[in-house]
Amino acid sequence: MATERSNEPIGVFDSGIGGLTVVAALQRLLPSENIFYLGDTARVPYGGKSRRTVERYSIEIGGLLLAERAKVIVVACNTASALAVPRMKEIFNVPVQGVVAPGAEAAAKSTRIGKVGVVGTRATISSGAYEHAIQGINPGIEVLSAACPLLVPLIEEGMFDDEVTRTMLARYLGPMLGAGIDTLVLGCTHYPLLKKAIAEVAGPRVTLVDSAENCAHAVKLLLAESDLSAAPRRLGSLSVALTDATEGFLRVAAHALDLEIGDVALRSVQSEEKQGV
Amino acid sequence: MATERSNEPIGVFDSGIGGLTVVAALQRLLPSENIFYLGDTARVPYGGKSRRTVERYSIEIGGLLLAERAKVIVVACNTASALAVPRMKEIFNVPVQGVVAPGAEAAAKSTRIGKVGVVGTRATISSGAYEHAIQGINPGIEVLSAACPLLVPLIEEGMFDDEVTRTMLARYLGPMLGAGIDTLVLGCTHYPLLKKAIAEVAGPRVTLVDSAENCAHAVKLLLAESDLSAAPRRLGSLSVALTDATEGFLRVAAHALDLEIGDVALRSVQSEEKQGV
Numbered sequence: 360m361a362t363e364r365s366n367e368p369i370g371v372f373d374s375g376i377g378g379l380t381v382v383a384a385l386q387r388l389l390p391s392e393n394i395f396y397l398g399d400t401a402r403v404p405y406g407g408k409s410r411r412t413v414e415r416y417s418i419e420i421g422g423l424l425l426a427e428r429a430k431v432i433v434v435a436c437n438t439a440s441a442l443a444v445p446r447m448k449e450i451f452n453v454p455v456q457g458v459v460a461p462g463a464e465a466a467a468k469s470t471r472i473g474k475v476g477v478v479g480t481r482a483t484i485s486s487g488a489y490e491h492a493i494q495g496i497n498p499g500i501e502v503l504s505a506a507c508p509l510l511v512p513l514i515e516e517g518m519f520d521d522e523v524t525r526t527m528l529a530r531y532l533g534p535m536l537g538a539g540i541d542t543l544v545l546g547c548t549h550y551p552l553l554k555k556a557i558a559e560v561a562g563p564r565v566t567l568v569d570s571a572e573n574c575a576h577a578v579k580l581l582l583a584e585s586d587l588s589a590a591p592r593r594l595g596s597l598s599v600a601l602t603d604a605t606e607g608f609l610r611v612a613a614h615a616l617d618l619e620i621g622d623v624a625l626r627s628v629q630s631e632e633k634q635g636v
Numbered sequence: 637m638a639t640e641r642s643n644e645p646i647g648v649f650d651s652g653i654g655g656l657t658v659v660a661a662l663q664r665l666l667p668s669e670n671i672f673y674l675g676d677t678a679r680v681p682y683g684g685k686s687r688r689t690v691e692r693y694s695i696e697i698g699g700l701l702l703a704e705r706a707k708v709i710v711v712a713c714n715t716a717s718a719l720a721v722p723r724m725k726e727i728f729n730v731p732v733q734g735v736v737a738p739g740a741e742a743a744a745k746s747t748r749i750g751k752v753g754v755v756g757t758r759a760t761i762s763s764g765a766y767e768h769a770i771q772g773i774n775p776g777i778e779v780l781s782a783a784c785p786l787l788v789p790l791i792e793e794g795m796f797d798d799e800v801t802r803t804m805l806a807r808y809l810g811p812m813l814g815a816g817i818d819t820l821v822l823g824c825t826h827y828p829l830l831k832k833a834i835a836e837v838a839g840p841r842v843t844l845v846d847s848a849e850n851c852a853h854a855v856k857l858l859l860a861e862s863d864l865s866a867a868p869r870r871l872g873s874l875s876v877a878l879t880d881a882t883e884g885f886l887r888v889a890a891h892a893l894d895l896e897i898g899d900v901a902l903r904s905v906q907s908e909e910k911q912g913v
Contacts, residue, residue, distance in 0.1 A: 401689055402679050409881040412678055512789040523800055604686040 370429025378435030406480025479546030647706025655712030683757025
C-alpha cells in the first residue's frame with residue numbers, strides 16, 4: 360500500500376547528462392513514478408577528480424535532491440557511486456541507491472567462466488569499486504578492468520557510429536577480450552548510449568551488463584521494500600535541472616534515449632576546498 | 637628600473653593544466669620572473685560551460701592570484717580569455733593579460749591572403765572572440781573557425797602521435813584547409829602540445845600561431861611598460877597550485893614541456909550559481 364510519501368519524486372543525480380540512461384530505464388520500469396533529475400554540469404566531469412572532491416560534490420547535490428522532497432536518492436553516476444555512496448548512506452535519512460552494487464550483482468550472476476571485464480572512467484576503475492563488489496559476492500571471479508577516459512567525450516560528441524569510436528573501443532577492450540571474459544560491465548552511465556558499438560567490438564560471446572538497467576531494477580525493489588512505490592495507473596512526470604546553463608549534450612542524449620524533456624531549471628552549487636598541501 | 641613590486645610573481649591561471657604551455661613560454665622569454673600558476677582542476681574544463689559560469693570562476697581564481705601578491709594576472713586559458721577578461725579588467729587593479737588579443741594580432745600580421753583559421757573549444761569558438769579581435773584589427777580578413785572538442789581529451793591522454801588524433805585533426809581542419817587559409821590560430825593553450833601533428837595535417841603553407849607564445853611576448857611588453865619587470869640576472873621560481881588534489885595530466889604536460897614542478901599546493905574554490913530558469 361502506498362504511503363503518504365509515495366508520490367514524492369525519485370531524486371536522480373549525475374555529474375552531467377549520462378545519468379539520463381538511468382532515467383530512461385526507470386521510466387520503462389516504473390512509469391508511475393515522478394522523477395527529479397539533477398545534473399551537476401557546472402562541475403562535470405567527476406571521472407578525473409579526487410575522492411574527497413567527488414564525495415563533497417555528491418553530498419551537496421544529495422542535499423539539493425532532498426530539498427526537492429526526494430523519497431530516495433539514486434546516484435546515477437558510477438564515479439560518485441564508487442566514491443561517495445558509503446558516506447551518503449551514513450549522512451542521509453532516505454535510501455541511497457548507487458549503480459555499482461546492482462551492476463556487480465548482475466555481473467556475478469552472468470559470468471559462467473568466472474571472468475568479468477569492467478570499463479569505466481579513470482576514477483571509477485582506480486577506486487576498485489566493481490572489483491571489490493564482485494569479489495565480495497564471489498571471490499573466485501577474476502575481474503579485468505580498463506579505464507576508458509575518451510569514451511565520455513566521444514559519446515558527448517554523438518559519435519555513436521564512428522570509426523574513431525570503434526578504434527578506441529578496440530584498444531580499450533582488446534586486452535580483456537584477449538583474456539577471454541564472457542561478461543562486460545558498462546561501468547559508466549554514459550556507456551549504454553554506445554551499447555551497439557561495444558557489442559560489435561566485444562562480439563556475441565560477451566554478455567553486456569548495463570549498470571543503468573540494473574540500477575533501475577534495484578530502485579524498484581527498494582521502493583517496494585520501503586513501501587514508497589507510487590500509486591499505479593498514474594503517469595509519472597520528469598523534471599530536469601542542471602547546475603550550469605549550458606545544455607550541450609542534453610538534447611543529444613534525450614533524443615537518443617527517446618526522453619521527453621521540457622524546460623530545464625537551474626540549481627545553485629557551492630563548494631569549498633580546504634587549503635593544504 | 638625595477639620597482640618594489642617587480643619581484644612579486646606573475647600570476648598565471650588556467651581551467652586546468654593546459655596553461656603550462658604559457659608558463660613554459662614565459663620561462664623561456666622571462667627567466668628572471670617568479671611565476672605562480674593556479675589550475676582550477678576542481679572545475680575543469682571551462683570549454684563547455686556558460687559565459688556566466690566561466691566569468692564567475694575566473695574572477696574567483698583571479699582573487700586567489702592577488703592573494704599570492706601577483707603583480708599581473710595572465711589568463712592562460714582561451715575560454716576564460718574569450719569570456720571573462722573584459723570583466724576582470726574592470727574589477728582588478730593589476731594588469732590582466734589574456735591570450736586572445738596577442739594571438740589575434742599575430743594572426744592578422746601573419747596572413748598574406750587574408751584568410752585565417754581558428755581552432756579552439758566549443759565555448760571559445762562560439763564566443764566569436766578571435767573573429768571579433770582579428771576583424772577589429774583588419775575587417776578585410778576572413779576568419780574560419782572550428783570547435784575541436786575532442787582535442788583536449790586526446791592531449792590529456794598524451795596521444796600526441798596517434799592515428800586517432802590525426803583522424804580527428806583531419807576532420808576538424810578539413811573545411812578550413814579546403815577553403816585555403818594560410819594562417820591557423822591554436823586558440824586553446826592545450827594545443828601547442830599537439831603542434832607537430834597539427835603542422836603535419838595543416839601542411840607547410842599554413843603558418844601556425846601559438847597563442848601561448850604570443851601571450852608571453854605580450855606579458856613581457858606589459859611588464860616593461862608598467863615598470864614591473866623583475867631584476868635581471870636572477871633565476872625566477874615556479875610555484876604550482878591546483879584546486880583539486882588529482883594531478884592527472886600535470887606530470888604528462890610538465891614532462892612534454894620540460895618544466896620543473898616540485899610540490900603542488902591546493903587552493904580553495906567556492907562557487908554559487910543563482911537559481912533561475
